[in-house]
Amino acid sequence: MSDSLPVTRVAAGVISQGGRYLIARRKADAHLGGLWEFPGGKCDPGEAPADCVKRELWEELAVRIGTPIPLCVVNHEYPERRVELHFFRCRIEEGEARPLGCSELRWVTPGELSDFAFPPADHVLIEQLRSEPLPFP
Ligand SMILES: Nc1nc2c([nH]c(=O)n2[C@H]2C[C@H](O)[C@@H](COP(=O)(O)OP(=O)(O)OP(=O)(O)O)O2)c(=O)[nH]1
Ligand SMILES: [Mg+2]
Secondary structure (H helix, E strand, C coil): CHHHCCEEEEEEEEEEECCEEEEEECCCCCCCCCCEECCEEECCCCCCHHHHHHHHHHHHHCCEECCCEEEEEEEEEECCEEEEEEEEEECEEECCCCCCCCCEEEEECHHHHHHCCCCHHHHHHHHHHHHCCCCCC
């Protein structure tokens, strides 16, 4: 049954700067609307996740990033969709993030991450970032 759900490949960026992470609130009408996430989106057919995250962060935030560094891959099954989420550590090289593809943006400290509701697929990563934050540039 659920085996027939196709896998949606997604790439998302964990952007850190000055001791904070950038998180985005999903638009109310989107899948998992209203939840907070690491900005990103679906890979185009044949598109490598690292290329996807660069493209998505440009489209959704209007920022250019340096080479994305792979952090982890999470497979999660929602009732209506299976996702294969490729998380990358990213650093902004050009531009200031603007909420073009989300309803809200926030820069939060590792400790504040648990004050925001994230999709279940993100929970393990959130716990990791809270207990052992990435070295901030
Ligand atoms: N970007 C992102 N997506 C996540 C995270 N956690 C998580 O479960 N997802 C899911 C939600 C969605 O089902 C899927 C991402 O797809 P999306 O709807 O954002 O795709 P997109 O930006 O390409 O948007 P669209 O063009 O389809 O409107 O991955 C996360 O931290 N970041
Ligand atoms: Mg998106």
